[in-house]
Amino acid sequence: MPVLWLFLIIVALSAIGFVAGRARAYQSAGGDARNLHSLPGYYGYNVALTALVPALAVLAVWLLAQPMLIENSVSKMIPDEIIAEGSNRSLVMSDVRRVANGLDLAVSSGAMTNDEVNALSTDTSDIRATLGSIGVALGSDVSPEVLAAAQSYRSKSYTGTLVMTVVVLLLAIGGLALAYTRTHKDFRARNVVERGVLGLLIIAASLAILTTIGIVLSMLFETMNFFRLHPWTDFFFGGTWSPNFRGDSDLSILPLLWGTLYISFIALLVAVPIGLFAAIYLSEYASNAVRSIAKPLLEILAGIPTIVYGLFALLTVGPMLVNVFGRGDQGLLGVEWMSGATSVLTAGVVMGIMLIPFVSSLSDDIINSVPQAMRDGSLGLGATKSETVRQVIMPAALPGIVGAILLAASRAIGETMIVVMGAGAIAKFSLNPLESMTTITTRIVSQLTGDTDFASPETLVAFALGLTLFVLTLGLNILALYIVRKYREQYE
Amino acid sequence: MNQMTSVEKKVNTQDIKISASGVQVYYGDTHAIKDVDVEIEDKTVTAFIGPSGCGKSTFLRCLNRMNDTIDVCRVEGTILLDNEDIYDRKVDPVQLRAKVGMVFQKPNPFPKSIYDNVAYGPRIHGLFKNKADLDNIVESALRRAAIWNEVKDRLHAPGTGLSGGQQQRLCIARAVATEPEVLLMDEPCSALDPIATAQVEELIDELRTNYSVVIVTHSMQQAARVSQKTAFFHLGNLVEFGETGQIFTNPEDPRTESYITGRIG
Numbered sequence: 001m002p003v004l005w006l007f008l009i010i011v012a013l014s015a016i017g018f019v020a021g022r023a024r025a026y027q028s029a030g031g032d033a034r035n036l037h038s039l040p041g042y043y044g045y046n047v048a049l050t051a052l053v054p055a056l057a058v059l060a061v062w063l064l065a066q067p068m069l070i071e072n073s074v075s076k077m078i079p080d081e082i083i084a085e086g087s088n089r090s091l092v093m094s095d096v097r098r099v100a101n102g103l104d105l106a107v108s109s110g111a112m113t114n115d116e117v118n119a120l121s122t123d124t125s126d127i128r129a130t131l132g133s134i135g136v137a138l139g140s141d142v143s144p145e146v147l148a149a150a151q152s153y154r155s156k157s158y159t160g161t162l163v164m165t166v167v168v169l170l171l172a173i174g175g176l177a178l179a180y181t182r183t184h185k186d187f188r189a190r191n192v193v194e195r196g197v198l199g200l201l202i203i204a205a206s207l208a209i210l211t212t213i214g215i216v217l218s219m220l221f222e223t224m225n226f227f228r229l230h231p232w233t234d235f236f237f238g239g240t241w242s243p244n245f246r247g248d249s250d251l252s253i254l255p256l257l258w259g260t261l262y263i264s265f266i267a268l269l270v271a272v273p274i275g276l277f278a279a280i281y282l283s284e285y286a287s288n289a290v291r292s293i294a295k296p297l298l299e300i301l302a303g304i305p306t307i308v309y310g311l312f313a314l315l316t317v318g319p320m321l322v323n324v325f326g327r328g329d330q331g332l333l334g335v336e337w338m339s340g341a342t343s344v345l346t347a348g349v350v351m352g353i354m355l356i357p358f359v360s361s362l363s364d365d366i367i368n369s370v371p372q373a374m375r376d377g378s379l380g381l382g383a384t385k386s387e388t389v390r391q392v393i394m395p396a397a398l399p400g401i402v403g404a405i406l407l408a409a410s411r412a413i414g415e416t417m418i419v420v421m422g423a424g425a426i427a428k429f430s431l432n433p434l435e436s437m438t439t440i441t442t443r444i445v446s447q448l449t450g451d452t453d454f455a456s457p458e459t460l461v462a463f464a465l466g467l468t469l470f471v472l473t474l475g476l477n478i479l480a481l482y483i484v485r486k487y488r489e490q491y492e
Numbered sequence: 493m494n495q496m497t498s499v500e501k502k503v504n505t506q507d508i509k510i511s512a513s514g515v516q517v518y519y520g521d522t523h524a525i526k527d528v529d530v531e532i533e534d535k536t537v538t539a540f541i542g543p544s545g546c547g548k549s550t551f552l553r554c555l556n557r558m559n560d561t562i563d564v565c566r567v568e569g570t571i572l573l574d575n576e577d578i579y580d581r582k583v584d585p586v587q588l589r590a591k592v593g594m595v596f597q598k599p600n601p602f603p604k605s606i607y608d609n610v611a612y613g614p615r616i617h618g619l620f621k622n623k624a625d626l627d628n629i630v631e632s633a634l635r636r637a638a639i640w641n642e643v644k645d646r647l648h649a650p651g652t653g654l655s656g657g658q659q660q661r662l663c664i665a666r667a668v669a670t671e672p673e674v675l676l677m678d679e680p681c682s683a684l685d686p687i688a689t690a691q692v693e694e695l696i697d698e699l700r701t702n703y704s705v706v707i708v709t710h711s712m713q714q715a716a717r718v719s720q721k722t723a724f725f726h727l728g729n730l731v732e733f734g735e736t737g738q739i740f741t742n743p744e745d746p747r748t749e750s751y752i753t754g755r756i757g
Contacts, residue, residue: 287563308632373600377663381613381670382590393614396603 003063006165010059010172014052021047022181027184032097035487038190046189049196050179055172061412062164067429070156071430077149091147092146099142099150100157102131219470222463230457235464239426241438243447251461255427259437263348263423264412266433270352271412272405275359283367295364303460313350313422314341321346325434338434340424344432347422350413355408357450362407366400397487399483406480410473416441440465508703509534509674510555515569517559519552526552527569532724537696537705537718539736541712543751546725548708551599552676555706556592557585573674589602590617593672597679599659599667606643607687608631609651609662610634613670629669636702637665638695657688664695677701677707681714693718712752716740724748 025043028485029035036043075093083092105121106112128142141151183189227235230251240253266428278298282291319343323331326338370393378388394401425446447462497680502554510532517525525547532538532555540548550559551610559565571578576589590613610630613619620626630647634640639661643654651662660680667675677696681689696718698707709715716736723733724745730737732748743749 006672216498371600372600373596374602375560375561376594376596377602378612378668380556380558380589380594380596381616381666382586382588383612383616386584391616393601 003059004492006059006168007056008184010052010055010168011126013172013176014048016049017180018044020176020180021045024180024183025185025189027188028183037188038193042193043183043187043188045185045193046196047183048178048180049193051172051176053196053200054175055168056172058336059168060163062156062160062168065203066157066160066164070153070160075158076147076154077152078145095142095146095386096149096153099131100153103154104168117154120147121149160247163403174435195405197491216467217468219463219467223467226453226457226460226464229460233488235461238427241443243461249458251457253440253465256438256440256443256465257468258429259344259423259427260413260439260441262433262437263344263351263419266344266348267351267355267415268405268409270349271355271359271408274352275356275408278356278360280362280389280393283395286384292317295361298357299347299361301354302361304354306354306415307421309350309354310421313346313418316340318346318352318422319476321349337432341434342422342424342436342439343434344423347419348433350422351412351418354415354418355412358408358411362404362421363397363401364399366404369400370396399486401485403480406476406483410476410480413476414441414469415472416445420445440469444469505512505755507534508532509574510706511569511572511575512551514555515551515567515571517547517554517563518566519550520589525554525730526728528534528571528725530730530733532704533535534704534705535702536612536721537700537707537719538723540706540716540725541710541715541751542725542731544710547728548723549678550705550727551725552678555674555676556589556594558589558594560585566663569707578623579666590670591672592674592676593667595660595663595667595675595677595680598683599648599656599663599664601659602652603650603652605648606634606654606662610665610669617670619671631668633665634662635700636668636674637661637667638691638698641671655688657684657691658690660692661695665739666698668699672707674704677705679708679710682710689714712740724751724753730747 022040022044024038025036026033033040046104073095074090074096076093078089078096082090101116107114107117107359126221235251237254238250240250241252241255243249244252282295282298286294316416322338322341323342324333325331325334328334328336374392374396375388378392380384383391420442423438423442425438425442426436427438427443428435430437444462444465447465448461508531509621510530511689512531513529515525515528515743516523528551530538530551542548553559554567554571555573555578559567567579573588573592574730581614587681602612604612607630611626612624614629620629631640631644634643638694639658642658643649643662651659660683663682664675680696681692684692693714696705707715709717719736722736723742724731724737724739724747726747732743732745733743740752745750
């Protein structure tokens, strides 16, 4: 039975449960809702949730766990000998899954019966041709071991799904029955539903946290694979980045880190003053009418996809900078410092523009949270607005603003599309902002989208880079939160 | 309420410091102050009393043009400080506020050291010649605000670390350090406990020797204790203005009597 049907049946059961529970509660109260402990709806929800939630939870866990378990047991059936040179177990397993899915398709399209599939053997029939005729293309002939594994895969999946269906249905019906029999006018359905809601909220909150942990773990495993193939000293302390698809590459993060930090620094140099001044204007000087127009306009900048910023860098800012700093006598300055449109400065300036609304809207909130009493106090002593801003508002808002800048910095470090298009691809240490450089994120993209073998250090290095980046931005964010908390002025 | 002390309080006739006539204040469409005439004397404590929302704080904020910082607020009429119209085009509200200092309802020390809080006004207005001179200004302001002995050993500790009463006296010192001619106080004791209130009230009485003090208060006892002149506001109107003793013992207007005896407000 397809999972969708199972799901619909559970939902239908819980809907029936809702109506039945409500009706039973009414009945136990003699038709007068005032005799009930809770509103009648609560009894309905209680029955519906008791039927729905455990069944759905088991369904979800089962769907996640079953393929893993089956894969594990089937994978043991494949002897090491049939794994070809240059291939590995996971590639063979994907063949097994493909064959198994193909056989499923053959049965459902009527090309074969279930018994025929179970009786198949590589000696008697050409499975590649059979499957090819129903649209499943295989890369090579099917070996007997793979066929056996696929057949076992099929039968185990079939049994697993059958057991799952039964268990889930039993759980749903059992929950329904239990909650239905407990429904009585003195049953505290309202409190039970409240606890259920609490549980749902907790699950939602922990999912986000668990996902983060999952991301870190998956990166960590691949990173460990990388360090098994490549010396960590080269990664952290080497001086060159030159991936070589024949292997034996220099894969050091330092040149990439330098590019990342340099571009981020230029971005902050652009974003912080402009964003901060915009925030000061909007929160301290602008009239309500101006603010109500200017603030949303500024925040629109934050909604522009970064790829568009990348295009802007490549097509507008880069050539403009070349016009100023390059092209020899035809250029504005008459110098020949910059040849291509991609450079640290291009990417930095455009990224800075992207960060302006980020800095300004965070700073704006922080400046607004400085109590009006501070402004009144300063103005009442005969200070002008700018004196008030410089000497009272800014010192009071500084910790928050520093936090905002650090958050902006961690966004700059993790930014990808702008640097992919604007910064270039050359990994090197250089102080010249008019040269191309590359960043960690750019290299992750190029290492993972290449044609190389997934198990090579040249590909796996992407995970090590990603994890380093994650640790870096996580550290910055924690520092930012710490500063904001520690130095926040405690106003009542 | 000890009304005898109010009656016996010595009242000297002084020069007129601030003279307001025909003042109207609008907040958007709301007519907050209706045609108020008041004459505030020099070296005198004038109290504004009245029920909440009667416009006494609004009127106070007109006297140093603090209402200018509120977009929707509009002031009409004339207010003369030393016979000069403070709403005249050529008057700089920033300069005016240096002359007419203000202390607010809630103590609002800046998040700076005690010293820097007091030195804020003198620094902005360049009122000192050198560091020693500034030290003197800070010390004398803190002395006049009767807080010197409590803070002299920790002048560089943050002003926000003081107790509520100390913070309010620090704010008074901060206002005094700018050498104002008039000191406006908007319910300066409403956030303070009785002991701190007593200290601030004592201070107000001392400040009278140098400044013209205008105080808005909710407490009629406080008005009776500290002021020589009292103005009673009701629903945006100035109902009665006169000697404090007279207002509290023998009010002319029935509304004033109702208020001070607790029937309205």
